[in-house]
C-alpha cells in the first residue's frame with residue numbers, strides 16, 4: 001500500500017497562499033509515492049466560522065490549480081455520530097472533565113490548563129467545555145519528517161478540549177478520528193499546527209488509534225514575520241478566468257512555481273503552463289529534504 005496523505009481545509013474563507021503550500025506539499029508527497037493517494041476532507045465543524053460559499057470556492061481553486069481527488073470528499077459535519085461514539089470510548093479510558101476557563105483567563109494566569117481547579121469543581125454542562133486529562137501520558141519525542149525531533153511536554157498540553165462550550169466537537173479531537181478512519185499514513189501541513197500535534201498524538205494514544213507520521217511545512221508569513229495579512233487571503237485564480245483560460249493557467253502556473261520555489265524544489269522546465277502538468281512533473285522530482293528544518297516562508301512586502 002502506498003502513502004495516504006490528505007488536505008483538510010476549513011471552509012472559512014477562500015484558499016490562501018499558506019493553504020496552497022499545504023495542498024501542494026501534501027499532494028506531491030502522496031503522489032510521489034507509488035500508489036500514493038491524496039484525500040480531501042472538509043473540516044467544517046466550526047459552524048460559527050464556516051461560510052456557506054467557501055467550500056465551493058476552495059474546491060474550484062483546487063481544481064483550477066490542477067489537483068484531483070478521485071476518492072469521495074469527507075465532511076466532518078456528516079460524522080457527528082462517529083465522534084459521539086469515540087467520545088464514549090475516550091471517557092472509558094481517560095478522565096474527562098468540564099471546564100469554564102477561557103483561553104484568555106488561562107493565559108493571564110500563565111497556565112496552559114486548569115490543573116486542580118475545574119477538575120474538582122462541578123461546572124454547568126450547558127456552559128462549559130469538555131476537556132480530556134492527558135497528564136498521565138509519558139513525555140513525547142516525535143520525529144517530524146521535516147523538523148526532526150520535537151519534544152512535547154505533556155504538562156503543558158495536558159487538558160485538551162474535546163468538545164467546546166458551544167457543543168461543537170473540537171478540531172483536535174475530530175482530526176484524530178478522521179485521520180485514523182481514513183487510513184492517513186502521513187499528515188503534511190503547516191508548522192502553525194505543530195503545537196496541536198502533541199494533543200492529537202495524546203488523544204490517538206488514549207483512543208488506541210494508530211498515529212500517522214507528520215511533516216510540518218514552513219508557515220507563510222508577511223515580510224516582517226507577522227501572520228499573513230487578510231488582504232492576501234485569496235489565491236488569485238478568478239481574475240485569470242475572466243481574462244480567458246490561457247491567462248488563467250499562466251497565472252496559476254506562476255503561483256505553483258512560486259510554491260515549489262518556496263519549498264526549495266528544483267525549478268521545472270520553462271514553458272509549461274498547464275497546472276496539472278506542473279504538479280505531475282513536480283511529483284516525479286519531489287524532495288522534501290530540500291526544505292528540511294525550514295519553519296517559515298516570508299512573503300515579499302506588499303506593493
Ligand code: GLU
Nearest residue numbers: 008009010043175189193
Ligand atoms: N482544518 C485545519 C485548517 O484549515 C487543518 C487541519 C490539519 O491539517 O490537521 O487549519
